[in-house]
Amino acid sequence: MNNTQQKVFAYLRVSTDRQDIANQRLEILTYANTHSMRIDEFIEVEISSRKDLLKRRISELLDKVGDGDVVIVAELSRIGRSIVEVINIVNELVKKKVRLIAIKQNLDIRDNGDMQTKIMITMFSLFAEIERDLISQRTKSALAALKAGGKKLGKPKGSVGKSKLDPYREFIENERKFNAPVTLIARKLTAMVGHCTRQNLTKYMKKMNIK
Numbered sequence: 242m243n244n245t246q247q248k249v250f251a252y253l254r255v256s257t258d259r260q261d262i263a264n265q266r267l268e269i270l271t272y273a274n275t276h277s278m279r280i281d282e283f284i285e286v287e288i289s290s291r292k293d294l295l296k297r298r299i300s301e302l303l304d305k306v307g308d309g310d311v312v313i314v315a316e317l318s319r320i321g322r323s324i325v326e327v328i329n330i331v332n333e334l335v336k337k338k339v340r341l342i343a344i345k346q347n348l349d350i351r352d353n354g355d356m357q358t359k360i361m362i363t364m365f366s367l368f369a370e371i372e373r374d375l376i377s378q379r380t381k382s383a384l385a386a387l388k389a390g391g392k393k394l395g396k397p398k399g400s401v402g403k404s405k406l407d408p409y410r411e412f413i414e415n416e417r418k419f420n421a422p423v424t425l426i427a428r429k430l431t432a433m434v435g436h437c438t439r440q441n442l443t444k445y446m447k448k449m450n451i452k
Contacts, residue, residue, distance in 0.1 A: 316345035333432035
């Protein structure tokens with residue numbers, strides 16, 4: 242049974258298929274019942290994985306959970322759209338001392354210092370690094386092909402460079418509407434994009450005129 246402090250959250254995400262979300266809910270409820278757990282809150286999202294973390298309610302989930310809480314998902318792919326993003330979210334949950342259960346992968350990740358958890362996080366980090374390397378290689382190959390085809394590379398003179406925070410601009414604006422501190426937003430963004438300092442976020446907000 243849940244203790245008085247612990248809360249159990251179930252996170253479900255599908256694109257449009259109602260049957261899929263019903264199956265996820267049933268799978269999670271069956272697991273919870275088998276392990277004498279009560280789900281305190283379901284966070285359900287029917288939206289494409291291409292949407293940002295705000296629209297997928299990942300930020301809401303990270304805001305709600307705390308030390309000793311539990312997050313259950315039918316499978317790891319439900320919380321991220323890439324290995325890197327999944328790892329960042331898993332690391333954020335572990336950092337907050339939140340237990341993560343992924344039923345399909347038979348994973349039970351918690352910050353209790355056990356060797357199994359350390360091995361899993363190490364392996365996840367390795368996979369994330371491999372994915373980053375593959376993306377980098379594909380990008381370099383694509384740029385080389387464009388250059389070979391005579392396309393001029395580089396940004397036009399006077400243009401504003403792109404930032405890794407551009408996809409999260411709406412998220413940042415919404416956070417600021419609720420007067421969220423810049424330091425807190427930077428911490429959330431670190432879970433999303435890998436690393437974001439307060440200074441980098443402040444500079445980006447100034448460039449984009451986000452108050």
